[in-house]
Every structure is written in C-alpha cells, then in structure tokens.
Amino acid sequence: MRMLNCILVLTTFTICACSEQGPTRYQISGEVKFNGQPVAYGDVLFTPDGAKGNSGPQGVAYITDGSYDTRNKDGKGIAGGPTVIHVRGLNKQGGKLICDYQTTIDLPKENGKHNIDVPKEAAAKEFKKPVPEI
Amino acid sequence: MRKTNRLGFTLIELLVVIAIIAILIGLLLPAVQKVREAANKMKCTNNLKQLGLALHSYHDNNQSFPANKNLATVTSIGWHVMILPYIEQTALGNSANPSLPSYITAGNVNRLLGGNKISTFLCPSYDQILSLSAIDNLPNGTMAYTMHYVGVAGPKGTNPTTGTAYNVNGPATSQAGLAADGILPFHKSLSTTAPATPGAVKIGDITDGTSNTMMVAEWAWQGLEATPGALRAWQRGGIWDNDFPACKNIGSSMRTVRYITNTNHNDISIGSNHTGGCNIAFGDGSVRFIRESIDLNKVLLPLASRNGGEVVADY
Numbered sequence: 001m002r003m004l005n006c007i008l009v010l011t012t013f014t015i016c017a018c019s020e021q022g023p024t025r026y027q028i029s030g031e032v033k034f035n036g037q038p039v040a041y042g043d044v045l046f047t048p049d050g051a052k053g054n055s056g057p058q059g060v061a062y063i064t065d066g067s068y069d070t071r072n073k074d075g076k077g078i079a080g081g082p083t084v085i086h087v088r089g090l091n092k093q094g095g096k097l098i099c100d101y102q103t104t105i106d107l108p109k110e111n112g113k114h115n116i117d118v119p120k121e122a123a124a125k126e127f128k129k130p131v132p133e134i
Numbered sequence: 135m136r137k138t139n140r141l142g143f144t145l146i147e148l149l150v151v152i153a154i155i156a157i158l159i160g161l162l163l164p165a166v167q168k169v170r171e172a173a174n175k176m177k178c179t180n181n182l183k184q185l186g187l188a189l190h191s192y193h194d195n196n197q198s199f200p201a202n203k204n205l206a207t208v209t210s211i212g213w214h215v216m217i218l219p220y221i222e223q224t225a226l227g228n229s230a231n232p233s234l235p236s237y238i239t240a241g242n243v244n245r246l247l248g249g250n251k252i253s254t255f256l257c258p259s260y261d262q263i264l265s266l267s268a269i270d271n272l273p274n275g276t277m278a279y280t281m282h283y284v285g286v287a288g289p290k291g292t293n294p295t296t297g298t299a300y301n302v303n304g305p306a307t308s309q310a311g312l313a314a315d316g317i318l319p320f321h322k323s324l325s326t327t328a329p330a331t332p333g334a335v336k337i338g339d340i341t342d343g344t345s346n347t348m349m350v351a352e353w354a355w356q357g358l359e360a361t362p363g364a365l366r367a368w369q370r371g372g373i374w375d376n377d378f379p380a381c382k383n384i385g386s387s388m389r390t391v392r393y394i395t396n397t398n399h400n401d402i403s404i405g406s407n408h409t410g411g412c413n414i415a416f417g418d419g420s421v422r423f424i425r426e427s428i429d430l431n432k433v434l435l436p437l438a439s440r441n442g443g444e445v446v447a448d449y
Binding site: 041049050051062076095 | 291292293294297299306357361385386387390391392394395397398426427429430431432435
C-alpha cells in the first residue's frame with residue numbers, strides 16, 4: 001500500500017481577544033428611594049461634574065426593585081470624583097416617570113456603595129403635551 | 135516492490151481531505167463576518183458623507199443650514215426632508231409641504247413621506263429600520279421608515295474651558311430640553327418663549343471651526359429603544375419645548391442613555407453597532423470614526439459645540 005505523501009501540519013491559531021482598553025471605571029451600587037419608598041424601575045446616570053473640572057467616563061446603572069448596580073446588565077462603571085447623579089424613577093418598567101432628580105456629590109475613586117434618597121420635591125412634573133408624543 | 139493499481143481513494147485520504155476543508159471553512163467564516171461588518175461600516179461612512187455634502191449644498195443655496203419651523207403645537211418636518219433634493223430625491227423633496235406638520239392627520243403628505251425607504255438615512259449595521267412609534271403608522275397599515283443619523287443639536291453640560299453651562303432651551307420641560315449650541319439646533323440661541331422663526335446656523339456662526347464641530351452623528355445602536363418609541367419616522371423634525379426626533383442633545387457618552395420613558399427623547403445617546411465607536415460627520419463635510427471611550431467633558435461636548443471657544447483635548 002502506498003504511503004500518503006502528504007503530511008498535514010496543523011497550526012493552531014491563537015486568536016487574540018483584543019478588547020479595547022478603556023478608561024478606569026469603578027463599580028458602584030446601592031438603593032434608590034423616592035419619598036421613602038423603593039423605586040421600582042429607572043436609570044441612574046453618573047456624569048463627571050465638568051463645572052468642578054472633573055472628567056472621565058460616564059457611568060450608568062438601571063434600577064430594579066429599589067436598587068441599582070453598575071455591574072448589572074447594560075450598566076457602566078463610574079469615574080469617581082465630583083459627579084452629577086441624575087436619577088429617573090419609573091413606577092414600573094415601561095411605565096410612567098415618577099421622579100426626576102439631579103444632585104452633585106463627591107464620590108471616592110474606588111468600588112463602593114452609595115444610597116440615593118430622592119426627596120419628594122423631585123416628583124415628576126406634569127409635562128405639557130400638546131401632541132400625543134410617543 | 136508491490137505496485138497496486140486502484141481506481142478510488144482510501145478512506146484515510148478521503149477523511150484527511152474533508153478535515154482540511156472543514157478547517158479552511160472554520161478559518162474563513164469569522165473572516166467573512168468581519169469583512170461584512172467592515173463593508174457595512176464603509177457604507178455607513180459613505181451615507182454620512184452624502185448627508186454632510188447635502189447639508190453644505192443646502193447651505194450654498196439657502197445661506198444657512200436647514201431651519202426648523204415652529205408650528206406651535208405640532209412637529210414640523212426636519213432637515214432630513216429639506217435636504218432630499220440634494221441627495222437625488224428631488225421628486226420626493228418636492229412632494230413635502232413644510233408648512234404642514236410631519237404627521238398628525240392620516241392623509242398628510244408629509245406623513246406619507248415616511249413610507250419611502252431612503253437608504254442614505256439607514257446604517258446597514260442596525261436592522262431596526264422601521265419607526266417604533268405607534269403614531270407613525272401609514273394608511274396601508276405598515277410603519278414608516280426611521281433614520282439612523284441625527285443632527286447634533288448641541289452639547290448639554292459644562293464648557294471645560296470657560297466653566298459655564300452650555301445653552302439649552304427649556305431643560306426642565308418635556309423631553310429633556312433643546313440644546314442650542316450645535317450646528318443643527320432647534321433654535322440657535324436661548325429663548326424663554328417659543329421663537330416665531332427658529333434661528334438656523336450659518337457657516338459663519340461656527341466659530342470653533344467647521345472641522346472641530348460635529349454636524350451629523352450615528353444614532354443606531356442596539357438597546358437605545360429600551361422602550362418602543364425611540365425610533366421615529368424620518369420626516370419628523372421638532373417642536374418647541376418638546377421632542378426633536380431629527381436631532382439630539384449631546385450630554386452623554388456614546389451608548390449610555392436609553393429611551394426608558396417618554397420624557398428624555400432628546401437626550402438619548404448617539405452610538406452605533408460598529409465595534410468601538412461611531413461615525414460622525416463634521417461641519418467641514420469630513421466623516422471620522424470617533425472612539426466610544428473618548429472623554430465626555432473634554433472632547434465630546436467641545437466637539438458638539440459650534441461657538442464655545444474650547445481647547446479640545448487630543449482624541
């Protein structure tokens with residue numbers, strides 16, 4: 001029987017998993033209460049406060065059942081330092097806006113916890129709606 | 135030496151050949167996907183280039199970029215409609231009526247425009263090409279097409295060089311306000327009342343330099359429509375103190391703010407499904423791929439403003 005005259009050399013290609021090296025982000029989590037009650041759904045935006053000269057990546061976290069965590073799905077870590085926190089609370093997912101609150105705070109540049117108490121003055125105003133905007 | 139005369143292959147030979155073919159296909163498939171995405175990105179770049187040039191042609195003929203109409207209680211048609219003659223859609227452009235609202239009544243000519251698919255307004259990397267807004271249905275029962283490119287209304291935040299806040303009209307009212315410092319704002323200056331004729335930007339107003347100012351950005355990323363209704367018919371322009379589908383405020387990093395409730399439509403982040411950033415057309419007509427990780431306060435906001443006098447950090 002004739003020998004196979006081809007020798008197959010298998011080269012293993014190591015596919016370099018190149019993920020983009022973004023800026024340093026810190027993870028934060030906590031509870032969100034509006035007027036003492038847990039907020040059912042919403043988002044929290046952590047923007048570095050440009051008015052205080054801070055810059056860096058913008059963080060975001062989604063509130064579910066009264067708590068938020070930037071590690072959860074669709075969340076992004078925060079920059080730390082003076083930060084504008086913007087909370088928008090809904091009565092349920094896909095529901096109505098109940099509070100819209102903005103505050104400035106100096107957050108440490110490390111992973112941590114921060115609870116947000118939205119005062120009742122931040123209740124969502126009835127926006128004028130001249131047309132049925134959807 | 136024994137010599138064999140045979141007509142077929144041995145089983146081993148056959149298996150080796152099949153194995154080689156399988157390995158080659160395995161190597162090729164991911165490459166094909168990458169090439170497809172690269173082609174999509176190139177098509178998208180070209181779309182933005184066309185839009186940039188069309189806006190410049192419009193400026194040549196009208197001495198300003200497209201102005202919005204203030205129809206008081208209804209949404210006017212947006213810049214997408216006004217540049218139609220400059221992207222070789224003259225017939226469609228002529229059928230629009232700027233003094234009518236962009237939707238509201240079912241038989242409205244402007245509303246019917248939405249049934250036309252303009253591929254220049256759509257990024258091939260994002261497959262949601264129809265409006266998700268319930269009021270964008272057409273008489274024949276289908277939904278209007280949407281657009282994946284939005285004008286830059288302006289930045290929303292603090293100017294890093296002067297430390298002052300950028301101009302935003304009515305930030306406390308519905309839909310997160312209308313930024314005023316970009317190339318395509320609803321109204322180009324601060325106003326406490328609805329302007330009778332919203333001011334449009336001229337090239338001369340872009341004192342930061344046209345190559346340093348964003349004009350049209352991609353707005354087509356998976357997830358922005360967290361609640362259905364974010365994507366709206368492409369002919370819809372804007373309305374004072376309310377939503378501005380044709381343009382967006384730049385107040386967040388790419389792919390950060392989603393549409394979770396109907397009170398922040400103008401603040402939804404720009405972004406794309408391309409890896410690591412999105413295409414942006416600048417005021418000089420150039421299209422650049424901007425990384426998603428660029429600094430918001432030091433780069434993205436200054437690039438969105440036309441007259442802030444900022445020193446833009448390296449990006």
